[in-house]
Amino acid sequence: MAKSLAGVALLAALFITVDAFRPSGLTNGHATFYGGSDASGTMGGACGYGDLYSAGYGTMTAALSTALFNNGASCGECYRITCDYAADSRWCKKGASVVITATNFCPPNFALPSNNGGWCNPPLKHFDMAQPAWEKIGIYRGGIVPVVFQRVSCYKRGGVRFRINGRDYFELVNISNVGGAGSIKSVSIKGSKTGWLAMSRNWGANWQSNAYLDGQSISFSITTTDGATRVFLNVVPSSWSFGQTYSSRVQF
Ligand SMILES: *[C@@H]1O[C@H](CO)[C@@H](O)[C@H](O)[C@H]1NC(C)=O
DSSP states (O other): OOOHHHHHHHHHHHHHHSSOOOOOOOOEEEEEESSSSOOGGSSSSSTTTTTTTTTTTTTOEEEEHHHHHHTTTTOOOOOEEEEEETOOOTOOEEEEEEOOOOOEEEEOOOTTTOOOOOTTTTTOOEEEEHHHHHHHHHHHGGEEEEEEEEEOBBOOOOOOEEEEETTTTTEEEEEEEETTTTEEEEEEEEETTTTOEEEEEEEEEEEEEOOOTSOOOOOEEEEEEEEEEEEEEEEEEETTOOEEEEEEEEOO
């Protein structure tokens, strides 16, 4: 009995180890900030998460340069960003790092008063961070700091959320609060009267389907970019309507 219990525990531990998102290696880049000290200017954004507070992202967010944004495929990814104190002891806070979620795109030649024009041009690896996140690693007056960054696992409170926009034969589903790898590789949708149907990325974290699902309960299957899959069975009740958000209890 004790032996089989130990076996189960070992299996569970193995499963968790295999399933967990593994941090990437370290890469050099730079970081600026935008949006003001209350991060008010960072709401919305090219990933389509909307109000970042209600979507669960808070102010620890950043806009990614072209080289990192990957046309929206990187939306939801988490990065640990450490100020490169060895390279800039003047404006870096020593040993300071912060974990941010990618919620926006920093377009090329994007000129802001913080003087980050050109920093988001390809092939530069650049984070334009919400000001409260940036100030955890850099000194305000510096405006820009060299950083060392690494993709890390995302820890999110609560389950994955689904917001259904669209009408009739067009569902545009915005998928937020994704833990683990954070970014999504593929999504399938299933009405209670349909089989599983592949969805396609429309923009950012918005996935689309042309199925007619009115009056049916809806399930989703999501595979994140590290290959982990979760099924959200009947997460949307048959009484659903467009413009509503449905929260699951399932997380990566
Ligand atoms: C995405 O969903 C969140 C809530 O889950 C909402 O605040 C936001 O406005 C939605 N974005 C879009 C583009 O519908």
